[in-house]
Amino acid sequence: xxxxxxxxxxxxxxxxxxxxxxxxxxxxxxxxxxxxxxxxxxxxxxxxxxxxxxxxxxxxxxxxxxxxxxxx
Numbered sequence: 001x002x003x004x005x006x007x008x009x010x011x012x013x014x015x016x017x018x019x020x021x022x023x024x025x026x027x028x029x030x031x032x033x034x035x036x037x038x039x040x041x042x043x044x045x046x047x048x049x050x051x052x053x054x055x056x057x058x059x060x061x062x063x064x065x066x067x068x069x070x071x072x
Contacts, residue, residue: 003062004038010054010061011036025049 001009011021022032025046034040035050042050051058056068 008036024053
């Protein structure tokens with residue numbers, strides 16, 4: 001699964017709006033929408049914030065693994 005597809009799936013499975021996620025990670029809704037539409041990729045700080053928001057690993061978020069668990 002591609003990053004923007006996974007991002008949208010995670011948001012919807014958590015019953016969140018784009019506005020709620022964007023506010024949670026500290027960016028504008030328009031900027032966040034560009035992630036979901038595949039028009040932009042997040043900077044490192046927002047990638048971390050998105051992984052924290054959805055409680056998944058960055059590797060899962062970007063499609064490097066199908067395991068959402070965070071290794072500690």
